[in-house]
Amino acid sequence: MSEHEDRQLVGTFPIMPKQERAQQKRNTLLESGRELFIKNGYEPTTAKEIATHAGVAIGTFYRYFSDKRQLLLALLYNQLDKMLPPEPSWDNTNPEQFLAGILENHYQQLEQIGLHKVLTELLIRDPELAEVLIQSRKKWHARILSGLQLAKEKGVTWTDLDMEMVAWSILVILENIPTKEKESGLKTDYAELAKLICRMIFPPKEMTS
Amino acid sequence: MSEHEDRQLVGTFPIMPKQERAQQKRNTLLESGRELFIKNGYEPTTAKEIATHAGVAIGTFYRYFSDKRQLLLALLYNQLDKMLPPEPSWDNTNPEQFLAGILENHYQQLEQIGLHKVLTELLIRDPELAEVLIQSRKKWHARILSGLQLAKEKGVTWTDLDMEMVAWSILVILENIPTKEKESGLKTDYAELAKLICRMIFPPKEMTS
Amino acid sequence: MSEHEDRQLVGTFPIMPKQERAQQKRNTLLESGRELFIKNGYEPTTAKEIATHAGVAIGTFYRYFSDKRQLLLALLYNQLDKMLPPEPSWDNTNPEQFLAGILENHYQQLEQIGLHKVLTELLIRDPELAEVLIQSRKKWHARILSGLQLAKEKGVTWTDLDMEMVAWSILVILENIPTKEKESGLKTDYAELAKLICRMIFPPKEMTS
């Protein structure tokens, strides 16, 4: 399924290799590209670098990808597929489960974010790419929102909140944790962060009871 | 020759001082660079484009800046200086003044953010540049934090909060408003956002009383 | 092993001789090359295209031909052999038989010409190739010339003509008919053309009597 999607979106160009070997080589190139994109950024990374870093010749790169951008798109679709939006459970039993749920997925997201940051510049010039990333954000947003609305229906949240905005705020915080850590050098205290977010959402009674 | 005569007749007065003229040309280039960086991104913008867009020849560009990166740095220092961190007032009288204060500065920040987003990719490879931007964030962070701590000392906030993290969260939310608006196409409702943030910080009694 | 057994059981008969099979594959490649050369030109046609269009893998191409140029040469020798110069008959009975004879061969020549046009550029750099084509032209020239001389000896032509040049002129006209048709989109009126050529050669008395 993911393979099917991949083809449609990325284009059919250089044959989805049938042999396992070739598939492996393709993956090696993808991984090589991902690492270099995250390390050096998209524009400065050359196709030749990606190939060399993957241990193959430049010609081989072009056998599997029509260009750098194709590889990037493939990478994104891969990542997006891995991040199957998990079930949006977030009961009143313990809102801090919110944290647990998020944390679990968060390290998967880290990869995605790694790319996300790299791509910021591309968004300006590459609307197709921008669309892909925006869709990804929308899925996350929808997921968080649905959890919030469930909680709201159960009457455990503030009643006057614009849950859309709450979801957006949470998303933004999540997305920026990697930056925070990179800049400060500290691991984020997720428990503390969870508390903060819960303060936004739940009235005190709910929190203490 | 004619230039010499000209001077003698008209006198030296009306001639704009050379330094000032040069300064103006420099500023034109800076502005030209800023616009193009924000419009097309850093890497894809060429020195020649910047020069042409500023109405000068490429050679002139290199008279004022050693290269594109230099111009960018100059741009950042300029911007940073403009953003003199305003006084961190945030009393209990009306916490929503927080919003006002932020909104006021926010549109100055917009410009800065414009660049900020453009630069994300550069941060990876250019530690000096990264340092500049991180310092900028730290100033903002410090400003928000100092307001929060003032409030905390007055006893109007939750007492168990890690204000560092609160400040960071607020900063992140602020920084991402432009992205939100670009993606959703909607203007942000700052009042609603302010409410949200206040929920994080102040216990209900404080809010209602 | 299985191949060995196979032979013993089935016998050697029904197996198409290897050489013949190989010969067939070789011909398929030749034909494929010819079509693509005529369609797209020599330089732009890649070895892989020829192979793919012939339904074989690129490796197979290199088993039969050392490179593109080899295939081209083979093609020319083939073509040249097919065009066994027909008997140069061209009596005074009816000079317009000239036309008939030429027309008959002309469509064979068309193919040859197809290649001929394609090759023009190559002639510049590839003396061996040029030689092949020049030889081909010389055969044609000789054939036309011999017919003319026969007629001259019979005393039916102008006596003061340089038959070498007449033959050359006719050859050139013949060779360029395809270009004429491609450009004008019209079928050539061979009868008219024949008349023209006869005017060159035969005095009026001969034409009318």
Add this chain to the structure above:
Amino acid sequence: MSEHEDRQLVGTFPIMPKQERAQQKRNTLLESGRELFIKNGYEPTTAKEIATHAGVAIGTFYRYFSDKRQLLLALLYNQLDKMLPPEPSWDNTNPEQFLAGILENHYQQLEQIGLHKVLTELLIRDPELAEVLIQSRKKWHARILSGLQLAKEKGVTWTDLDMEMVAWSILVILENIPTKEKESGLKTDYAELAKLICRMIFPPKEMTS
């Protein structure tokens, strides 16, 4: 005027240089291109070769021409402009003046033909280019034809000739003289050739009287 035409047809791309120096350099490149195209053919000639042979760097080439094809087109328009079709005079006074007229222009045409031969292959793939060349041929054809028709009206030619075809034949003969000379190594005897052509056109009475 020719400059104006040039722009319209070739495109405005790399600035028609204003300084004389630059104009000279442009011409050097054109000449360099012409020589190499004729010597080695179009496809095999690289932009770098043209630049090096002109004594400039590759970057300079691209300052003046957007690519090889542009240079070629410029070359053709130049050539075409030089060949302003001369007045089509061809009286019965002496039809062999036809020859003189043709011969005179012929060596100008030689250059054009030099390119013409080189381009044959391109015609297949480059319809715009083909159009240019076909138009050139049409001009020549029209010029020859108008001369023939003048003569016909004066009643000095055969009356039953398809002058379109006669003109075409003459054109073809003219165009191929260079090939003839290159292959045979002999100078063409234009007087003889003229005689031949006159036999096509004029009845004997006219020739002898």
Add this chain to the structure above:
DNA sequence: AATGAATGAGCATTCATTCAT
């Protein structure tokens, strides 16, 4: 000081050719 022509290193991409399977 300003100009913009010239330079050439560098990147993307293609394609003839080889060779392990």
Add this chain to the structure above:
DNA sequence: CATGAATGAATGCTCATTCAT
């Protein structure tokens, strides 16, 4: 024998940077 994945030399083209005018 056939295959097609892998290779890397070669080409087209861009762009930062220099320098003569």
